[in-house]
Amino acid sequence: MTDRTARLALPLLHSSQAQKEMTHNEALTCIDLLLHGGIEGVGEDTPPATAQPGQCWIVGDAPVGAWAGSARHIAGMTAGGWRFVAPREGMALWWAGGETTVVFRGAQWRIGELHARRLMVEGTAVVGAQRPAIPGANGGNVRDVEARATLDTVLTALRDHGLIGR
Structure with missing residues (x-):
């Protein structure tokens, strides 16, 4: 029998x-x-000097002081001092200073990455999987320089945003 929960390693009570x-x-x-x-x-390696109970940090790769030995853990200040929680795959936290989420995936913390199959706005898919590359304008009997420049700008933007292949 184990004395910790399987996912978050929380301590369990035992009879007697x-x-x-x-x-x-x-x-x-x-x-x-x-x-x-x-x-x-x-990614902080040095514990803050003025941490308040309830505040948390993601420890960096080379922690020192009270955080030594807790690389990539979540360090939380409590009334009883620092507590450390080992990250688990898929764990997500909100980082107010970066105004984004930080997710633990593939044994590392990833800042601001969003993975999805598609983006929905009010029930309508607005962005989906990347489409194949679209070639630029070429040939034709009548050459419209402005129209081709506009098409090239649109295609460049779509490629830069990853919506179509290069």
């Missing part, structure tokens, strides 16, 4: 355990740090 409130309170502290989690910074 003394001081069960300590284990239970530790689990609640970790849940409080992660549920609808918001972070103050990403």
Whole structure:
């Protein structure tokens, strides 16, 4: 039998355990740090000097001081000091300073990446999978320089945004 939950490694109570409130309170502290989690910074290696209970950071790759040994973990300040939670695949947190989400995928934190099959606005798909490349204007009996320049600009924008292949 394990003494931690499978996904978030939260401490479990055991029958006949003394001081069960300590284990239970530790689990609640970790849940409080992660549920609808918001972070103050990403990739920080040095703990902030003035952290307040409830504030969290994503620890960088070379942490020092109180964060040493907790690379890429979520560090949360509590009334009892720092608590660390190991990230799990798919874990997402809100980074207010960057106004974006930070997602743990492929053993690393990814800032501001959004992965989807399509983008829907009010029930209508506005962006889907990338389409094949479209060649620029070429040939024809009548040459319209302005129209070709406009088409080239549109095609360049579509390629730059990844909507069509290059």
